[in-house]
Amino acid sequence: MESMLQGEYISVLDAKTKHEFEAHVVRFAQGLGFRTVTAMAVIDHVLGEPEFHCVDNGPAAYDALASDPANGKRDPVMQHCKHKSVPIIWNQATYVVAGEGNKWEEQAQYGYRCGIGLAMHLPKGRHFFLGVDRDQALPACPSEITRMTAALQLYAAYAQEASTHVLLPSVAPQETVALTPRELETLRWAMEGKTAWEVGRILGIAEDTVARHAHSAARKLGCSSKLHAVVKALRLGLIQ
CATH class of the missing domain: 3.30.450.80 (Transcription factor LuxR-like, autoinducer-binding domain)
Known part of the structure; x- marks a missing residue:
């Protein structure tokens, strides 16, 4: 199931x-x-x-x-x-x-x-x-x-x-959203199920910095959470 x-x-x-x-x-x-x-x-x-x-x-x-x-x-x-x-x-x-x-x-x-x-x-x-x-x-x-x-x-x-x-x-607007490379990377790794700590290790940045990138991406996308931001970024073709 x-x-x-x-x-x-x-x-x-x-x-x-x-x-x-x-x-x-x-x-x-x-x-x-x-x-x-x-x-x-x-x-x-x-x-x-x-x-x-x-x-x-x-x-x-x-x-x-x-x-x-x-x-x-x-x-x-x-x-x-x-x-x-x-x-x-x-x-x-x-x-x-x-x-x-x-x-x-x-x-x-x-x-x-x-x-x-x-x-x-x-x-x-x-x-x-x-x-x-x-x-x-x-x-x-x-x-x-x-x-x-x-x-x-x-x-x-x-x-x-x-x-x-x-x-x-x-x-439903025709959205054009510009995310930074770091914001996109954060969402891509979140899509793979990685935690903020794991993403930080992968990207060589602090866990708090990862969280800030995720929060910024969610705000730009008009989303209520990191998960919601990942879904919207997928639909908009921003991440694969």
Whole structure:
């Protein structure tokens, strides 16, 4: 299953339509062991309500409840993701502790009993949410939960980049980004899975200097993390 998931990371960047994008994220979620998935791009506006652009494969009967603005305000998972970038692993207890046990009962009948969700908070008031859900309990083994969460975090960087051009074509600029040779080298080695310490040894520079190059590259690319910067640089053809 791991090799299949890894193939999905890059292939989602090839999605040209909303339908293709949805097919990619659904296939990834189901390969990870979850029945349903939601991928949502959000744009905040200084004046007016935020924009929501979403794909999901949830049951049609759940659409009315899911699209109700009050639903998100009650949902402790969405409230967590609204303010934090740390993934949340949730189940019935998450809702009970938040005083929203009834909310969990409402959604559980549609198969939303537990899952993992995370958000990426980007420059210029843009956000990306990715959540996977199922009606069976999550694995009892902590290492398996860690593996699932790590896979979701990695995939989110690719899915967010794809969503910019599929769900938000009107705001996706034709980027021309100039990175320095050191910034490009840093991203290339990061793509190979090297740590900042290892890259520093390879390039003959300090670990802190590597981190500064990575941070500078991410800022120029408008990305929220080094991983996201690697994905965007790949899509733009800046690294191979």
